[in-house]
Amino acid sequence: MNLIENIREAIRSIRSNLLRTILTGLIIAIGITSLVGMLTAIDGMKAQIEESFSGFGANNFDVQSKGRSGRRVMREGVEEKIYPPVNYRNAVDFKEAYSERGVATVHCSLTGAAEIKRGSKTTNPNTRITGGDENYLLIKGIAIENGRNFSNVEVRYGNNVCLLGSEIVETLFESHEDPIGQYVTFYGNRYKIVGVLEEQGTVGGDSGVDRNIIIPVENATRQDQTGNFRYDITVLVSDPAKLDYEMGQATGIMRKIRRDRVGEENSFEVVKSETIGESLEEVAGYLRIGGFSIGFITLLGAAVGLMNIMLVSVTERTREIGVRKALGATPLRIRQQFLIEAIMICVLGGTLGVVLGIAIGNIVASLVGPGGFLVPWVWLVMAFVVCILVGLVSGLIPAYKASRLDPIEALRYE
Structure with a gap:
């Protein structure tokens, strides 16, 4: 079982358990939405305030x-x-x-x-x-x-x-x-x-x-x-x-x-x-730290929820794991399979969270005053990096547990 086969198997598992995947992805999406939404709103409000006061000190x-x-x-x-x-x-x-x-x-x-x-x-x-x-x-x-x-x-x-x-x-x-x-x-x-x-x-x-x-x-x-x-x-x-x-x-x-x-x-x-922009940048920096901290706590709760669901998935698929091991799958490939599945769920949920976060952040920023639509590319990239890290952390323990199963005991599991 190579890496490509593991990716295909993760996709098949996600499709076969679509409802569970959706609910799990929503947990991650909520965390990413709070993170990206707050950071987008802060940057959007800062940009609009700077535009309103662009002449005060800038020249x-x-x-x-x-x-x-x-x-x-x-x-x-x-x-x-x-x-x-x-x-x-x-x-x-x-x-x-x-x-x-x-x-x-x-x-x-x-x-x-x-x-x-x-x-x-x-x-x-x-x-x-x-x-x-x-x-x-x-x-x-x-x-x-x-x-x-x-x-x-x-x-x-x-x-x-x-x-x-x-x-x-x-x-x-x-x-x-x-x-x-x-x-x-x-x-x-x-x-x-x-x-x-x-x-x-x-x-x-x-x-x-x-x-x-x-x-x-x-x-x-x-x-x-x-x-x-x-x-x-x-x-x-x-x-x-x-x-x-x-x-x-x-x-x-x-x-x-x-x-x-x-x-x-x-x-x-x-x-x-x-300039006022320099003063705003200092204030916005503190707001970003606060927003990132709150979003990180939300993501931490999402990571715990994902880990719990992945542990349940390992238990449900014990017999399947036993069959794979009997056919020659190594513990490394088993760990890889569950880690890829966790990361894919996180990326799917993170994509939805980024879209919702950018939309909500711009709506909140627009309440300060009319302005252009802001796409925070830095936070967007960071959000996907965080998704991958959350997937790795959440899937590590379930993947390790799956790789340690005894194939004979796993085949006997009902």
Whole structure:
């Protein structure tokens, strides 16, 4: 009995016990469906969210001070030179010089632990205050829910106006009150509210924009009593394919502004902005681990069920095994026969599971938003590999038991 004959015999056995094969295959199909379905849904939702926010950071880069930590870095035993930070005048000069090529915004962070007051109401001391200009919201992908953005005059003269995050509005105002035109106080100054930022939700315990106040960057410079504020420049490139080229152009402009000599290294840094896709990839990675773990547990239960059915099959076919051994079949061929049968059942069930998993995963992903049909080829290949492994593990003990049967005792079995 060779390998080809064993495959034919496995097919005949599957056909002769069709109902049992279908029920066994369904056990495997359910496990594969849960595995492929969850992983497909995760990838599908990630792809659709990335598409919705494709412009937020994907075509941006930052020009910022070199060595943001402010500490000396040892490289080959030599301390690197510490350069002065990018100041407000450097940033404004760059924005004006780059305006012929594209859009840039100058911004800085004043504090992340401010208290905002309105009458007798006060926020917790965890409000972030940011200085920005008229382009800040556009480049950072922040929408205004109510009110308006800063005007060019307000940015130029640094008027006492501000944009509030939704969480601060909920703390300082009643639901029926309109915050537009009202005043809040921080740093001993009164600021008029001209806009409310759209709620973005909480990620990792950080409310981000929802707990942020944005004031004109010119106004923020007045709070810089010690001159330690660091000003960042974010540039929006119209064509992402030209991102590296524009970064090179920005480097040349900034070197001229900073008066870096020919042959000297840059006294600043030009880096690609972190995209939403990069953040989503990190979150999706954890979701994949969770989905794979749940699917693996389901498959483990399916493997136990398949093993039990294969053991019953060995018992039912004891006399058949005795005949095969009497005709010269070796224990290796007997083991091979049952292993092939288990693998074939798993592959048949896995095929159904993959189809159902891809369909269910895409349906779940489509609930997030409209998008294209996703076929996760990596998970598809992995699913069939897992099917084969499950078939081997589930069929190993029954196959070993069948190969150990005594042919004389097996022939006597009724």
